Amino acid sequence: MAASIFSIAQKLALMISNEYDFLSDVPDQAQSLCKEISLMTSALQDASEKHRTRNEVKEWLNQVRDVVMDAEDVIDFFIYVAQRQRHRNILTRYTICYPNQLYHLHQLGKKMENSIKKMSQLSVRRSTLGLAISEEGESSVGSMISNELDQLPFRRRRGDLVQEFSIIGFEKEEGDIVQKLLIPIESPRPSPSVVSIVGMGGSGKTTLARKIYKRNDVKSHFQICAWISVSQQYSIKDLLHVIMEQIKPLTPEEKKELNVESLMHRLSSQLKETTYLIVFDDLWRPKDWNLLKQALPVQGDDFQSRVLVTTRNEIVARCADPSVTPFFLRLLDEDESWKLFLTKLMIGCPEDLEDLGRQIIHKCHGLPLAIVVLGGLLSIKPRTHNAWSKVLDSVNWELNQNERNCKQVLALSYTELPDHLKPCFLYLGLFPEDYEIWRNKLIWLWVAEGFVQPRGHLTMEDVAEDYLEELIQRSLIQAPVRLYDDRVTYFRIHDLIRDLAISEAKQERFLEVLGSADHSLISTNKSRRLSLIEHTGGMRGSPAAALNQGTTPNNLRSLFCLHSKGNMEMIKKSSYGAMKLLRVLDLQGVKSISNSLLKQIGKLILLTYLNLRGTNIKELPSSIGDLRNLQTLNLRYTRLRQLPNTIMKLKQLRNLVFSSSPHDGIQSFDYPLDQMMDLQILMLNEGKWIDSSLEKLTNLRALSIDSSGSMSPYKEVLLNALPRLNHLRCLQLKDWTRIGGNEAVVLPVSFSGHLELHHMDLLGISGILDFPPNLTTLSFNSPGGQGIEELMVNLKKLPKLRCLDLTSVDDLGSNVIFSADGFRQLEELVLMYLGFTVEEGALPNLRVLNIIGSDELKRLPCGLKQVVTLQELTLGLMSDELQDRVRKDAGEDWDIIKHIPSIKIDESKHGFILPNACQYDIDSWC
Template identity: 40%
Template sequence: MADIAVQFIIQKLNEILTQEADLLLGVDGQIRSLRDKLGWMHALLKDLHGKRRDNDRVKVWVSQIREAAYDAENVIDSYIFNIQKQGRDTSAGFVGSIRSLACCIKDVAAIHKIGKKIGEIERRLNEISSNRSDYGIGNIPRCGEASSSSNPSQTWREKRVPIAEEADVVGVEDETKTLVGRLIEGDARCAVISITGMGGIGKTTLAKKLYNNINVKKNFDFHAWVSVSQEHRLREIFLSILKSLGQDERETTPEEDLPKQLYESLEGKKYLVVIDDIWTRDAWNGLVSAFPDRQKGSRVLLTTRKEEIAKYADAQSTPHKMHFLNESESWVLLCKKTLPGNLAPPCLPNLEELGGKIVAKCGGLPLAIAVIGGVLSRKEKSVNEWYKVLTSLEWHLNESEDAISGILALSYHDLPYYLKFCFLYFGAFPEDNEIYVGDLIKLWIAEGFVQQRGEEELEDVAEDYVEELINRSMIQVAQRNSNGTAMTCRIHDLLRDLSIANAKEERFLDVYGKTATKSPTTARRFAITASVGFGHELQGFGWLWS
């Protein structure tokens, strides 16, 4: 994330050097030097991208760069602000007066002061750069790389939070019937059927239900299931499918030969291959050549968080978007995960009110309900114990051993750099708030998050940012305009929690709610949301300069 802050500040320094050159007489050379040094730091951060995010050395090093970049922004902003403040009362016009004042400025002390501060920041950056090699940060393996003591056959597989079992799935009866029909009927071509939705919504669970459906099983000569994930290895994927075909002797085959061998093994068969949790076009491009299309009605079933990937894989096939569970479906799932022997909900009438409050906090997300159901299954079935879980629900979902925050964070880490600040901004809005996209776009542009793209208006670029977050299942459309663009949007409470957690870690934003923070904030922005009774919320934004 610090590379995003550095990139943003480099861009800002470039704009200042271009547009405000006359304001920087005496220090423009130092600012150029600072910009260049930050550019090198940004390159180092990009090189480090993908290294283990949970490594303490990486976290400290990245934090140091972020602090230095923020301080650089503060120094330049403060200097320009002070010059502008001196020139506001002149009669030559705002810009002209500032230029005139800057050209004849006699306050050598001010120039010396900013020069000294920039020099201090440059020295800090030199020390930070040295720390990279001094503390072995460059030698930390990337995510998914095997260490000397790791089992290479297992490191490519991503650790995943347990999900609801297929038998526990609820609320997908109609969806299952529709998708079974799409799998066994329709075109003779090899169609790609995609299931999309946010992390934890049950895409994999539904895919398993379809994969094990007796009518689906009977309809295909060959079946295979493979998980891709963010950190995937095509070799392992091909070998997994070939193993399903009974071909175990392929372990020594060069990777470049595997797609052809799989193609030849599938040719002439009516097959169903499930590709679970695919993230990129490149991953699909690496796989698709291995699937022959002999007009036999073969199918590939994809699950992905990105609607764009689903449409790319098969433009003729409409992606199936998963829905959140409603109140009654959520309660049924909670009971299935909580009660022994799948007892019916009426068996615990005294807990139904508390259970309703618990599932409401989960926002209809099956994974969250399954995790909390697992917690409740180990508790005494009493009002007191369930109330304790309700009051510590956020901790169980985000920080406990079974926390789902890591699953949701995969979507955040996958965002391109220009969307990360935009996503973090959602933490400033109250829970369950319907956000007007027009207002959101204005805020993004005012903050400088929206990048110029050719001759496009910034508002049009920002609209594309909103649509991309929607397609990535990070936010949902609440209402659309008559022209199809999003008019209002909302964010799931758990993704909002994720944005707040990352925003605080990055000093991007602090959020104040019902519980006051004892220590002063060190974030660049803060938002205040306070209950005023009757379920209403007050909201405020603020910006801090230090």
């Protein structure tokens, strides 16, 4: 309940500060409102914990939310009116707008007074409900939990919710953990080694730990073994009693007399002279570990003892023992899921129901707890097609209604989140099931929504990235792919986590999802955010129909049209009028946006985020320049050929993305961008803006310049500007005329001072003096102008280079040499139209190798045979001779590559599709 209130309160405080020029005539009301909201938010944690068991607290929270949202509407509307008047000419502003502004100021003051009055009344009510105002929002971890918290369902039933289920698929993980526990550590250490199991709720952490704990070889290895379930709320004294009961039970008198300090001293003394294994199950916070570890001996030969921790939070694991890498519990694959499911069915699955059963289990996406719940449910259902079909059609409902439901387990992770992360987590519910959410997009949205709190000198995007990493570390989202600089590219959320986010968000009027099978089409809760998701089957109507019925709420702040195949006339002109307070509009992939409809976007003057990526738009209206609050404008993969000059009015822009290809015929952009001093990411075709602006954009983190004409006229400017842009993390320069045989643009630039630059993509550029010292990914096309030997000498010096893509156009037949004194960290290598030699001891970490299109390459280098780390090899567009030499078991070069597990040999002479190695898009770099 606190998430929506907290996010709005934070936003209001920032708005009142930023828009002081608009609110200067009502400063007392504005400050009083801020103060009242601050008092409310300071009691939110206490209220949020108690509202689950006390209806009057829940009602109080609802009233606070409504008042805060009404206050947001009042201030947003006034700022909208004021900014609209600002755009008009001077005569109109003073003859018509100024009198209107006085009227609106009067109305604003009255409405603020009304909100303050309601807040004051709620403040009195807060006191009568006994809600505490906390500076930190949290009581001491070591203190006794309140009586009310003891009655919470998740507290009472923690033991029931963690159901013991069979271990399927974690045999290797079990063996590795046991090895960590049993193998002695050679060097003494002052405290026991801590082994941690990290995973999302319901992934089987406790079950795996319990199986390991019960193993005979583990039990016999340690003189003392103890198991402690910690959970979110606990009494440190009670936990110490639990440990002592398993080591040397206390008498009733001792239990009463010994305080926490005495108990810790006694326990430490008992453990000091023995070898022990203690399991701390379900540890939530680093400070919990810091408290509990005080009971462990800090002297003696404890390096033979062990502690096993299970947690959802990677930060806890790292804190417990930074020297031991945690075990991250993966989700089950399809076969493992099916085996676990069969163990719950007890007497097997009828052959005619296997297909249905597999469809049901597929919806669990490998989460063991969900599989166990559904397996247990089907074990008591009739073994008929009709009965199992009903379960398939209501999987999410069944998982949440079952007595030991998954939502209750997963909700523990949400309630434990700090306030600033709760709205960020709820936001994930806007995206469809199985959706790949790109890091950049989410970060831009969080910043545009006002969720990100300033932190020192960090950019808002850097702070948002920290938020994202913390959600990953808390096992709430899955990050399957990371770049070589360890940044996430995209991530997913489990369907049950998504359902949790949507459920909690709907209760708070934070967001509404329309069009999916488990949500009604008509929004009834006046949510601030609306996500329209096209559903492909079994539904009456569509999101388009919902909007055409005039259901778009006039308090909407964010609108997403995801996977929408319908015509965008579903958003009528009247709808834009109703959405005048809109701040986020995402129409990515919508194919039918009319020009008349597009022109209406210019009226949404409060917009901070506009995503038209992948749409059919051919022209951008000049009114786009009226969106003075716009931070992100994404125009990638549209049919645009030219940007209007009014773009240069968008002084708040942080991200401008507009891409081209050599055949698009996109015109150059010739207007200055030097007023956009907050630009973080810029993707734009070449033009005179380079002359007038580039060297001034010193806050850029990612820069991409495409040239379908020639970049040569801007050579001198680039030489002067690039050394100044020393905050760059990604640089992409592409002169497509180079493909036509023109000379490469020689840029004798040294990037030695660019310590943050990790990724470079250069096409038709040569002459680089020094590459960035921390470069991890390089795509270099047409190195002939540079000189192959000179280039390789520079590249092999880079200590962190892990992905390299080299393509030659002019120097067909050139040979690159990989020597043993360089490229020590290289993991992926793409060579196009180049021969190569691998010396003995070279490329010791290479995993992926793609060799494409060299007719001159008649045989593979013998040195590949000793690159034992190679896992994938792709050969394409080969000479006939090489094709014969690499034939399996028969070719002369087969012996060189037969040790590689995955080999793809494409014998075609055209149409070859290059694998994704090293071909990272700027979207994932930034």
